[in-house]
Amino acid sequence: MYDIHAHILPGIDDGPRNSTESLEMVFEASRCGTDVLVATPHMRDVNEKRSVEYVTSSLNLLQHDIANYGVDIEIKIGMENHLNPDSPAMFKKGKSLTINRTNFALIELPFFGHPKYIDDVLLELQHDGLIPVLAHPERIELIQQDPTRLAYFIDKGMISQVTAGSLIGQFGQDVKSFTEQLIKNDLVHVIASDCHRPVGRRAPNITVGYQAAVRLIGHSRAKKLVCDNPESIINGVRLSDNS
Numbered sequence: 001m002y003d004i005h006a007h008i009l010p011g012i013d014d015g016p017r018n019s020t021e022s023l024e025m026v027f028e029a030s031r032c033g034t035d036v037l038v039a040t041p042h043m044r045d046v047n048e049k050r051s052v053e054y055v056t057s058s059l060n061l062l063q064h065d066i067a068n069y070g071v072d073i074e075i076k077i078g079m080e081n082h083l084n085p086d087s088p089a090m091f092k093k094g095k096s097l098t099i100n101r102t103n104f105a106l107i108e109l110p111f112f113g114h115p116k117y118i119d120d121v122l123l124e125l126q127h128d129g130l131i132p133v134l135a136h137p138e139r140i141e142l143i144q145q146d147p148t149r150l151a152y153f154i155d156k157g158m159i160s161q162v163t164a165g166s167l168i169g170q171f172g173q174d175v176k177s178f179t180e181q182l183i184k185n186d187l188v189h190v191i192a193s194d195c196h197r198p199v200g201r202r203a204p205n206i207t208v209g210y211q212a213a214v215r216l217i218g219h220s221r222a223k224k225l226v227c228d229n230p231e232s233i234i235n236g237v238r239l240s241d242n243s
């Protein structure tokens with residue numbers, strides 16, 4: 001399976017606190033069936049506390065450790081980019097990163113409120129050749145209050161990524177039901193872990209999300225959400241379809 005949203009690099013954001021915890025997350029991800037994982041530290045933390053260069057060297061160190069321990073998992077570079085009016089400039093300056101250097105960009109909309117710039121900035125990113133991958137829309141107030149907004153963004157060619165934990169109630173019953181509704185209504189392309197810790201609520205386990213999706217939409221459509229679609233994104237190729 002392919003996990004395109006993971007806070008797995010140590011000491012950058014609210015993910016693992018040190019390299020030991022980071023490696024424990026890698027072991028757990030591999031044990032849960034993840035073959036390729038994209039490290040997506042928060043853009044704001046990277047630029048305020050560290051740097052893109054730091055992310056690159058931290059990723060190299062982790063890959064070195066993975067090779068030493070013989071874990072069969074690949075880690076790619078990425079970033080979780082908070083949407084704001086500066087987002088297009090941040091990508092142009094190289095301070096925001098896409099998923100594995102493709103045109104797919106993991107974008108986090110504001111959790112609360114309806115800032116007026118949202119549509120314009122998303123469309124500007126698309127105009128610049130990027131494909132926004134909207135992180136956990138099920139946890140974003142704008143989408144919770146009006147799911148047709150998500151349908152509109154998807155219609156414009158954007159991608160929708162829900163969190164595995166949302167499907168098993170780790171963000172509450174309302175978020176669970178809403179995520180199920182989005183999946184049943186074909187408004188989800190990818191399930192990712194958005195992991196922050198080796199164990200517990202924010203563990204790197206997308207299998208739980210896959211199993212929940214199987215119960216909702218069946219095996220072959222659920223497989224697209226954890227295998228086919230995220231694999232296409234990591235390889236920078238068009239998704240085969242929206243289901």
Ligand SMILES: [Fe+2]
Pocket residue numbers: 005007080135194
């Ligand atoms: Fe995240």
